[in-house]
Amino acid sequence: MNDEALSVETGPAVSIKRDILPELLGYQLRRAATRVYGSFGEHLRGLGLTQGQFGVLVLIGANPGLPQTALAQAIGSNRSLMVRTIDRLEAADLVRREASPTDRRSHAIMVTDAGRAMIDRLKTDVRQHEDRVARALDAEEFDTLLTLLAKLNDS
Amino acid sequence: MNDEALSVETGPAVSIKRDILPELLGYQLRRAATRVYGSFGEHLRGLGLTQGQFGVLVLIGANPGLPQTALAQAIGSNRSLMVRTIDRLEAADLVRREASPTDRRSHAIMVTDAGRAMIDRLKTDVRQHEDRVARALDAEEFDTLLTLLAKLNDS
């Protein structure tokens, strides 16, 4: 468990002692996040989206009409970063900045028809991807993992 | 579960529908990794280290004498990035580049006495930190979570 055979592109495999790392929640979380989150990222790149844009798009789809600042707060980000994210989603014709009916400073962010179609497609894709990447776990283990992570995150 | 009250610094709390995100392993993994991995990062910053440097330092401590390329492969990184990591660890007097006895192109990376002391200290710190950040889980849940993550990662 503390040794891992690493396949090396050139030269022989290297056996590395990982000491306490495999017992650390942070270490295993980061490996898992990189693996699960990263490989779906490659799929998204083929569609011209990043992980962050995907998350924001889903959020907009579920909460149309919010101003940019509220979206930024919802993902623990800030207004400045949200500008470019919305810029790109708007350039891809997935969302629209509409005039807020109540505040002429702010934009109400809406999903376009293409954005709605993209969200529906990505929901299917992401579930398929998770089934594939987590096929080492049976349904009960997958559910337990998700439950424990949610318990940790929401504490 | 799909609603989360977000405390906002200025203005009222915002209630956001998160749609499918909370059911996604990738989403929960990323939140948990950011939470666990990130808060220990602040502690490390006080010691002049980054997360990446911490991981490499532990690896070097457990595998003294390896060349930089092997270390890079062990963390899924590359030679170029490892140069600056070793530079910084060496500037902090935690590791040393020694001449390889068998290959004059390569360095054997060794831990200094200060590096060994730092590793021992950080091993204590990181366990304390994990106990604190995961106190929403009892011992059995913590163990189950770690086991499931390892199963996922090693598949």
Add this chain to the structure above:
DNA sequence: TATTGTTATACTCTATAACTATA
């Protein structure tokens, strides 16, 4: 006076290519 969206800046992380010295 405070807030929204925006721009500019800077700093880190990451990925790639190219150089040098050795093998």
Add this chain to the structure above:
DNA sequence: TATAGTTATAGAGTATAACAATA
């Protein structure tokens, strides 16, 4: 010809401050 370490460069992501329009 290939490899180890290094350097340079460019692209993302992130954090902060400041500005104009509006509240």
